[in-house]
Amino acid sequence: MDHKYIDELDIVDRYLMGKLPVDESARFEEHFVDCSDCTDRLETTKAFVEGLRLVASERAPEARINIPKGRFWYLRSRKAFALAAGVLSLVVLASAVLVFNQIRRSRAEADQARSVSAQWERRYEEEHQAASSVDAKHQETERELTRQLNQLQAEIEKQERTGIAHQYDGSKQPQINPLIFDLVSARGGESSSASTNELIIPRSPTSFSITVALEEEGSYKDYRMTILGDHGQLIWKGSGFKPNRYNALSAGFNSTLFRDGDYLLTVEGVAGDGNASVLGKYSFRVVKTP
Amino acid sequence: MNLVSTNSGTELVELVRRIIAGDSAAEDAVVQRYRQGITVIIDQIVRSQSATEDVSQETFRIVLEKIRRGDLRQPERLSGFVCSVARNAAIDYIRRARRLENREENCDAEHIPDPAPNQLDEILKQEKSRVVRQIINELKIERDRDLLNRYYIAEQDKDRICEDLHLTRTQFNNVIYRAIARFKELYVRRVGRPER
Numbered sequence: 001m002d003h004k005y006i007d008e009l010d011i012v013d014r015y016l017m018g019k020l021p022v023d024e025s026a027r028f029e030e031h032f033v034d035c036s037d038c039t040d041r042l043e044t045t046k047a048f049v050e051g052l053r054l055v056a057s058e059r060a061p062e063a064r065i066n067i068p069k070g071r072f073w074y075l076r077s078r079k080a081f082a083l084a085a086g087v088l089s090l091v092v093l094a095s096a097v098l099v100f101n102q103i104r105r106s107r108a109e110a111d112q113a114r115s116v117s118a119q120w121e122r123r124y125e126e127e128h129q130a131a132s133s134v135d136a137k138h139q140e141t142e143r144e145l146t147r148q149l150n151q152l153q154a155e156i157e158k159q160e161r162t163g164i165a166h167q168y169d170g171s172k173q174p175q176i177n178p179l180i181f182d183l184v185s186a187r188g189g190e191s192s193s194a195s196t197n198e199l200i201i202p203r204s205p206t207s208f209s210i211t212v213a214l215e216e217e218g219s220y221k222d223y224r225m226t227i228l229g230d231h232g233q234l235i236w237k238g239s240g241f242k243p244n245r246y247n248a249l250s251a252g253f254n255s256t257l258f259r260d261g262d263y264l265l266t267v268e269g270v271a272g273d274g275n276a277s278v279l280g281k282y283s284f285r286v287v288k289t290p
Numbered sequence: 291m292n293l294v295s296t297n298s299g300t301e302l303v304e305l306v307r308r309i310i311a312g313d314s315a316a317e318d319a320v321v322q323r324y325r326q327g328i329t330v331i332i333d334q335i336v337r338s339q340s341a342t343e344d345v346s347q348e349t350f351r352i353v354l355e356k357i358r359r360g361d362l363r364q365p366e367r368l369s370g371f372v373c374s375v376a377r378n379a380a381i382d383y384i385r386r387a388r389r390l391e392n393r394e395e396n397c398d399a400e401h402i403p404d405p406a407p408n409q410l411d412e413i414l415k416q417e418k419s420r421v422v423r424q425i426i427n428e429l430k431i432e433r434d435r436d437l438l439n440r441y442y443i444a445e446q447d448k449d450r451i452c453e454d455l456h457l458t459r460t461q462f463n464n465v466i467y468r469a470i471a472r473f474k475e476l477y478v479r480r481v482g483r484p485e486r
Contacts, residue, residue: 010448013466016334017445026373033327033376034298034369041470042330048473049442051422054415056443 001031003038012041016049179208183265183282185215197284199258206255212267212282213248220269223249224276230262239270258286299366306365309357317354324350324369328376335380336387339411345383349376414481421476425469433457434465441466 006012011028014020020028032038183197201208212225224239236257241249249267265282305323308316328349333342352375356362362371429435433455440446440454452462 007463013441018334019445026377029327029331029373029377030370033324033331033373036326039326039330043326044470044474044477046330046333047418047477048422048470050415051418051473052438052442054419055422055426056439058419 001027006031006038012038012045016042016046179206180211181208181284182211182213183284185212185280185282197282198287199284200287200289201255201258203288203290204255207252208255209250209252210265210284211248211250212265212280213246214243214267214279216279219271220277221272222270223279224268224270225249225251226266226268228264228266235263255288258288260286260288262286298369302368303365306357306362306368309354310360312358320354320357320368320372321350324353324372328372331373331376332380335377336383341383341387345376345379348383349379352379417477417481421473421480424476425472428472429469434469437462437465438469 001011006028011020011024015025015028032042179199179201181197181199199208199210214223222239223241223243224237225241226237227235229235236253238251241251243249262283262285265284267279267282268276269279270276305316305320309320325346328346329342332345332349333339336342336345349372353372356371356375357368362368364371426435426438429438437451437455437457440451441448448459448462451457452459457465
């Protein structure tokens with residue numbers, strides 16, 4: 001065994017630590033027992049390791065002694081340590097129980113919260129579905145109303161078109177032999193009963209016109225006409241008439257306004273200052289035919 | 291591996307011859323030659339200074355008697371013979387100590403404590419710890435202190451320590467070498483040679 005081998009394989013340290021195999025330990029002993037260098041290294045290393053162990057063993061009690069007095073002073077004796085360990089175990093056990101209960105309570109609360117959450121979700125879903133249903137119904141109703149409105153509008157337009165057409169048709173239809181009565185004025189001295197004008201009109205409602213010719217042109221602003229019955233009662237009164245190109249005044253009536261009998265038409269001219277002047281009186285008799 | 295050089299073998303043969311011839315100087319030469327090594331071997335077994343001294347004396351008594359009687363068949367193997375006698379004597383001491391102290395059979399022989407450390411032992415112990423403490427305080431790198439504790443106190447594997455502390459084996463050996471060299475320097479300066 002040479003020193004290179006001893007150095008490379010840490011033979012000295014391993015020998016002192018008792019880590020060499022028996023045969024190798026015996027060979028190393030046979031070497032160093034007659035080798036002052038190796039023996040010297042062995043002694044030095046051995047003394048150093050012993051010194052290290054002494055220091056380590058001295059520091060261990062120092063570390064124990066340096067435990068600060070206060071909370072842990074009672075850990076010095078075994079009985080006190082055992083007591084402390086027991087108390088600590090109880091505390092740990094109690095803590096474990098508390099933690100377990102807390103966990104169980106927390107789990108229950110979590111389950112309850114999950115359940116409530118699920119209920120809310122279901123309710124929300126139902127309400128959402130209901131709202132969707134209402135919305136759908138509303139849209140459907142709106143569509144129905146729109147459809148009905150369009151239908152009504154269409155009907156109205158159709159009716160309007162029909163009415164217009166009827167009116168148009170009515171207006172378009174020429175009235176055959178329209179009744180136009182040209183009244184002759186009553187002269188002074190003539191009996192009011194002896195009417196010179198006789199209006200023969202059908203008993204069914206019929207429109208007719210009365211025309212009176214003005215005998216003189218005046219500077220009247222306009223004219224007004226009044227019809228009185230045979231008892232002097234007012235039958236009709238109109239104003240604002242203007243003479244046509246033939247210096248005649250015309251007024252349209254419906255046959256329902258009159259009954260069989262005698263009537264007096266008075267024509268007045270209204271001046272610019274508002275004063276009216278009687279221009280003529282026209283008596284006439286209405287005779288309704290069946 | 292040749293444990294005994296040719297020159298050493300010649301010397302040993304000569305010593306044996308002289309002892310057989312009744313040369314007491316040759317016997318002293320044998321004792322001086324092997325005393326330090328024998329002490330290490332025995333101390334590794336008995337772990338007691340006083341016991342080591344006793345066993346060492348018993349070892350030399352046995353060795354010299356056997357040489358005188360001519361029982362050493364291979365004189366060039368004297369070193370091996372001395373080691374063998376030392377180990378046997380140490381083991382025998384442990385057995386006797388067990389019987390005497392009525393210790394349990396399963397007791398670890400290597401951990402029999404020194405029954406009565408003398409005053410010199412105490413002084414040496416104090417010096418060792420003082421020197422080691424000084425060396426530790428002189429170490430500027432905490433890693434080196436950690437290395438020494440892990441290697442010699444915790445007896446961790448060298449490769450594992452190198453891996454943990456990111457050291458090569460050369461760096462590791464340098465730390466160990468410097469620490470022991472410094473210890474030797476200080477300890478020898480205070481006590482003398484680092485023997486027990």
